[in-house]
Amino acid sequence: MTLQVFVFLISxxxxxxGALGVVLARHPVHSALFLIQTLFGVAVLFLVVEAHFLAAIxxxxxxxxxxxxxxxxxxxxxxxxxxxxxxxxxxxxRPLAYVSGAAILGLMxxxxxxxxxxxxxxxxxxxxxxxxxxxxxxxILAETIFTDHVFTFEITGLLLTVAVVGAVVMAxxxxxxxxxxPESALDSGVLADILSEGExxxxxxxxxxxxxxx
Amino acid sequence: xxxxxxxxxxxGALVFSIGAVGLLIRRNPLVMFMCVELMLNAVNxxxxxxxxxxxxxxxxxxxxxxxxxxxxxxxxxxAIVVAIMRRRQGxxxxxxxxxxx
Numbered sequence: 001m002t003l004q005v006f007v008f009l010i011s012x013x014x015x016x017x018g019a020l021g022v023v024l025a026r027h028p029v030h031s032a033l034f035l036i037q038t039l040f041g042v043a044v045l046f047l048v049v050e051a052h053f054l055a056a057i058x059x060x061x062x063x064x065x066x067x068x069x070x071x072x073x074x075x076x077x078x079x080x081x082x083x084x085x086x087x088x089x090x091x092x093x094r095p096l097a098y099v100s101g102a103a104i105l106g107l108m109x110x111x112x113x114x115x116x117x118x119x120x121x122x123x124x125x126x127x128x129x130x131x132x133x134x135x136x137x138x139x140i141l142a143e144t145i146f147t148d149h150v151f152t153f154e155i156t157g158l159l160l161t162v163a164v165v166g167a168v169v170m171a172x173x174x175x176x177x178x179x180x181x182p183e184s185a186l187d188s189g190v191l192a193d194i195l196s197e198g199e200x201x202x203x204x205x206x207x208x209x210x211x212x213x214x
Numbered sequence: 215x216x217x218x219x220x221x222x223x224x225x226g227a228l229v230f231s232i233g234a235v236g237l238l239i240r241r242n243p244l245v246m247f248m249c250v251e252l253m254l255n256a257v258n259x260x261x262x263x264x265x266x267x268x269x270x271x272x273x274x275x276x277x278x279x280x281x282x283x284x285x286x287x288x289x290x291x292x293a294i295v296v297a298i299m300r301r302r303q304g305x306x307x308x309x310x311x312x313x314x315x
Contacts, residue, residue: 004217012225019229022248023236031245035252038229042255045225048217049266051274054258054281061281066251066288070244073292077299097238105231112223118267140271141278149275156282163286170293173300 007048015041032070039063053138222263230256241306243295247288254284 018041021034039062046055145153233252240246258277265273298305 001215002217005215008217008221012221015225015229016232019232019236019252022245022252023232023240028242028244031248035248038252039255042259045222045259046262049222049262051262051265051277054262054274054277057278057281058258061285062251062255066285069288069292070248073296074244077296094239097235100238101231101235104234105227108227108230109224112220112227118219118264137271137274141274144271144275145278149279152279156279159286160282163289167289167293170290170297 004048008045011041011044011048014038015045028074029071032067032074035070036063036067039067050137053141219263219267222266223260226256226260226263228256229253229259241308243298243305243307244292246307247291247295251284251288254280 015038018034018036018038022031022038025031025034039058043055043058043063046052046058230253233249233256236249236252237246240249258280261273261277261280263273265271265277302309
């Protein structure tokens with residue numbers, strides 16, 4: 001057993017246990033911590049196959065930014081109610097979820113099993129391992145992104161700008177009263193229940209703050 | 215025993231399925247987002263594994279762009295969650311059952 005296989009097996013174990021933890025943990029904060037475990041395992045797996053730049057980005061962007069954003073929102077909202085997995089409001093949803101998950105896994109494994117290894121062609125234009133050895137993968141990656149994929153790169157820049165503007169717009173508290181709900185909609189029983197629930201925001205916020213402290 | 219790209223494909227399939235099941239069975243929108251991140255990471259694993267197997271840097275470029283899109287998606291998604299939670303404390307995904315007339 002080579003060192004590569006050894007490292008792969010250890011990290012695969014970390015990734016899988018972390019993934020199961022994300023799904024099964026009662027508390028959202030625990031899910032976020034298990035997510036960090038998974039992301040670090042994936043970063044190690046990137047290192048095994050010589051994607052050094054992506055491993056660094058994985059740790060910086062995912063573990064450093066995205067999970068922190070999750071934890072920040074959990075802290076901000078006080079979403080610390082634990083989620084009971086045994087309650088099932090939509091009847092039959094959970095068995096269907098397991099069946100479809102098993103079906104997805106079975107289909108993918110069947111496809112992987114049906115071909116003997118990779119069927120693609122070995123790259124000629126943008127190989128990772130150049131004959132001129134010593135070139136780090138980050139140079140090759142940058143060369144490819146800024147030549148072949150430069151338009152995609154521009155589009156992702158635009159996408160990030162749109163995302164930032166959208167987040168600011170949505171997080172903004174709109175001054176003044178909300179638009180009135182049409183009279184016809186108010187007659188429906190369910191909507192009236194929701195509205196009466198939402199009419200005590202002060203008490204709810206107080207609860208959330210107390211919960212966040214504990 | 216030697217490491218091949220197939221190992222990465224199998225691991226990616228497992229993590230993707232776990233994420234998909236989690237997305238379907240969990241009710242907290244934040245945990246559902248985390249499951250989406252799991253699925254994106256599973257796809258990244260397969261991309262990097264195939265890039266290594268075929269010695270083609272194109273797979274790594276794809277992973278780079280997937281990460282950018284994932285970051286944008288999380289920013290927008292969490293902004294929506296914050297906006298909804300501000301109106302209705304403790305909203306869950308199953309609240310869509312009130313939509314049936």
